[in-house]
Amino acid sequence: MALETPPATQERDHTRAALAELLLALADDEFVTGYANSEWTGIAPILEEDIAFSSLAQDELGHARLFYELLAELRGGAVSPDEIAYDRPPEGFRNAQLAERPRGDWAYSVSRQFLYDTADYVRLECLLGSRYTPLAQAAASVIREERYHLLHAHTWLARLAAGDTARERQHAAFTALWPDALGLFEPLPGEAALVESGIQPAPSAALCQRWLEQIEPMLRQLGLPWPFAQRAAGWEPLLAPHYGGRAGRHSREFAQLYDTITSVRRLEPGAQW
């Protein structure tokens, strides 16, 4: 690890394990989101958007691969990024549950993309300052592409808000999405060590506030559901976040998705594909 001052061994092992969990959470969010978005490939409502959503999916899978590679390096190169990604039980996944929901209708998918990519952007901005240099470098490379994702997300946010049917669907989507979206900021078990070592420069709770501050004006201006109360400490959710993803607890829908994703690979474990 490229930390400036190496911590004592036991502490170092603990931090290292926490770093591995962080990389896995970053990779899995992108991996599962990439799969979810690629479900629109070939069947999106308009051809132009079919192409755009496929590009988003490819970017996300590319980012997932990058984070799996960092994790593979951290583990000493004994396992490949593919083995990390595919060859583990469902409870080995650290993605937030937001990523694993079925694609729903178009309003659900583009609203999820808005919430996910705006949150991801805040997280990546924070990681630009990571004291783990490979992670800071990866965040810098990923964030360049994420700017286009934001552009796409904002376009659809405004577009749906301006149509009648679209607006109703958008409201329903946000209502369904909020608890899952808050789950993106579920702290990892080893977060204290990550923050203390400067690997993750800010705690998840602070990132969540930063994210809410950024999107609040847009969403309120468009009259979209905003289930938060303003307190001295920031926005307090009026609903329970769906946590569990960062600890490997997933929805029933994920079990199905997992079966599909790994179905070919499980035919011949260990084979080249």
Add this chain to the structure above:
Amino acid sequence: MTTGHANDTARAEAFKQHIAAGGKVEASDWMPGEYRHALIRFIEMHANSELMGVLPEREWIMRAPTLRRKLALTAKVQDEVGHAQLLYRLAEDLGKPRAQMMDDLLAGRTKFHNVFHYPTQSWADVGVIAWLVDAAAILSQKALLGTSYAPYARTMQRICWEESFHIKHGYDIVVTLAGGTAAQRALLQDALNRWWGPLMQMHGPPTPPEHDRDLTLWRIKTRGNEDLRRDFIATYVPRVWELGLALPDPALRRADNGSWEYSPPDWAELRTVVGNHGPRSAERLAFRRLNYEQGAWVRETMAGEQARTQTCGI
């Protein structure tokens, strides 16, 4: 009226001579109605095939077994959607609205290529489709680079360039499976056995030139069906055999004079299949229809947005 009619006939004759001399036609040029209709029919079927062609492969995007395969397959299917879009735009420029083309496709009034009416049963199908179906398609598509309709030729340049990557992606999957475990080789052989018949039918029956007006009169395409099929066999059969794989045609052999002998493709099957009575025709059309209907509100939202923008004079 008579003078106008005579003028049109003279114009049409001059147009045919221009084409016969290898001349090109642009979208804004005058063209006989018959040429325009032939172009729309040809390009629309091409576009439909790209659009329906994404469905068999799309089923495997979620099941792609490695990160690299997943990325490559998503990109490939995305390319095909992009090709459909480019081709539908060509047909739109010729005067047929996109919504009308979608309606005709979904109602079964227009056609798409035979190979996209069959099921995909394993990951090996993904390799065989990307390698051999795309290889057969690229032969037809390369023959369109010399088409008389210049905008089509320009579009085909881009499409052919992208298709050449698909062939590499498909070949890579096939080679990996061929060099894999016994079970993987069995999957591959099974896929080849199933796809060979449709592949042999894909370029269509041999047609006497005088009956192939797209070829001889309008020069929309530049090579005949049998010519393309023979080229495909001569190039790809040796490559399949090199991988230690078999092809399900006992008559298939290279004769002493270098030409290839093979069993006549099943033209009755081809007619049935492209008439939307193939093993997956109804299912694929129904799936396409369902998704099109479910996306109707999105297209209406966008149409509303365009109308508002135009009213505001932006």
